[in-house]
Amino acid sequence: MRHTIETDVLIIGGGSGGFGAAIRAARAHPGARILLLDSMGQLGGTSTVGGVNNWEPGIGGLGVHYELYARLAPDAIGVGKTVHFSSKEEPYGFSRIDPHSSYESSLRRSALSKPDVRRVHFEPDIMAQAMHAMLSEAGVEIRYRTRFADVSVQGRQIVSVTAQPLDGAPPYAVRSKLFVDCSGGCHLARAAECTMAFGEEPHDLYQEPSAPDNASPIVNGISQVFRVTPAAEAGVDELPAAASAPEIQAWLAMRTPAAHVTEYPNGDLCVNVLPTMEGAEFHSMPYPQAQAIAQARMHAHWRRMQTDYGFDRYRFKSMFPLVGIRESHRLVGRYVLREQDVRAGLLQQPRQGEIIALADHPLDTHGERRVKGPKLNELAQPYGIPYACLLPTEYDNLIAASRGASFSHIAASSCRLSRTMMALGEAAGVASALALRSGVAYTDVAIADIRERLEIPAFVEKTLSNWGLRNLII
Ligand SMILES: Cc1cc2nc3c(=O)[nH]c(=O)nc-3n(C[C@H](O)[C@H](O)[C@H](O)COP(=O)(O)OP(=O)(O)OC[C@H]3O[C@@H](n4cnc5c(N)ncnc54)[C@H](O)[C@@H]3O)c2cc1C
Secondary structure, three states: OOOEEEEEEEEEOOOHHHHHHHHHHHHHOOOOOEEEEOOOOOOOHHHOOOOOOEEOOOOOOOOOHHHHHHHHOOOOEEEEEEEEOOOOOOOEEEEEEOOOOOHHHHOOOOOOOHHHOEEEEEOHHHHHHHHHHHHHHHOOEEEOOEEEEEEEEEOOEEEEEEEEEOOOOOOEEEEEEEEEEOOOOOHHHHHOOOOEEOOEOOHHHHOOOOOOOOOEOOOOOEEOOEEEEEOOOOOOOOOOHHHHOHHHHHHHHHOOOEEEEEEOOOOOEEEEEEOOEOHHHHHOOOHHHHHHHHHHHHHHHHHHHHHHOOOOOEEEEEEOOOOEEOOOOEEOOOOOEOHHHHHHOOOOOOOHHHEEEEEOOOOOOOOOOOOOOOOOOOOOOOEEEEHHHHOOOOOOOEEEOOOOOOEOHHHHHHHOOHHHHHHHHHHHHHHHHHHHHHOOOHHHOOHHHHHHHOOHHHHHHHHHHHOOOOOOOO
């Protein structure tokens, strides 16, 4: 008979969302048993194992990102400033660490001119270690290299999941009172047959001003991120055979994808080619095959950066093991965040009293796009994500907090940033602690209590005043 373990809160996925959920649940309910499973060998998901070592500028709220920053400062984290903007001739942006910029300056994107924008660059492995230390100190049990494989349900309850260790050990069951899906692509919710979305929604579905007339499987592009290191001499890296293949060279000849280059605190560079592969193309083939193509394209593109854009004093160092997936399956929950919410902003969007996380990143799709009309571009003010975006309609003890939460394709392109996902996770963690304490369903947790614990009302008030947003009419 299969071995079964019991817990109070089971979190699937330890990326930005999963970390936020675990730390808040554990701190808000110290006696609770909280278990986190992740298929990779460290925490942080896309932001560490995927190499996205960059918190793009954005309103952060009063979240645990401050603690992470403090743990890594000053040697393993820094605030970056753009020193080269992408152009047709030189399609790359370059962000270097600027010792004169404060962390606070990275916490806004909306209504800033490009030279004023600041971001945060960190060492991914040290970030993952800090996350691990914080969760361990809070009493969270973490099981690495363990994949969620299956789910068992009864009516409106998730009963247990099957956990599959990736070291060959036999699978086992985990029974839990509450389940938090932070797996990025909402694997648990999908396996439990929650209503899901993939790709662009047609205009008729949510009346989004920029949505195309028809649905399509187009999702945001993927990027295989890699690291390069300074070299004493000018030169180029040897091109691997796979990168010389005619189809890879033909891909490069057809395109000039831009690269986003960010400096690590030790002077190495992180290179993120936007995109390495169209999202629909990536999702149409098995992961290992898509990853091999993405890596060959990345080497071919890097050669161009060395020969044409002046990166010949850097050499390839390492490839990140997780392909950077910006978008895949998304939950269709109790509320779907849409373009209208993003455009309306804090003062005019519906469900203002239900907002549990904030964002102000522009509409941002990489690769193929069919959105119509004027690009949304930079936002004039932040907007909020309502609690109902985390709740599936089908279950009472399941909540989702990752890039796969209930957003339209257009809204997801704006709100997917790492610190925003951490904030969603924090809300899911607080909701879990409150639900557990009172023995109620996620839907019956008082949203006002979640907001109070996260200090959202006070933070919104302060932002509206300090940023002069009250009289803003869009
Ligand atoms: C290439 C790229 C560049 C980006 N650039 C930026 C940027 O500059 N700044 C920024 O702020 N944001 C950026 N983003 C967006 C941001 O990084 C992601 O949206 C965010 O990190 C997603 O966090 P998450 O917690 O939703 O998912 P993830 O970080 O992907 O975490 C999901 C976790 O679930 C685990 N998991 C998945 N399936 C299972 C399973 N079956 N069993 C167990 N565990 C599982 C994974 O191992 C992973 O750890 C970028 C994204 C990409 C892809």
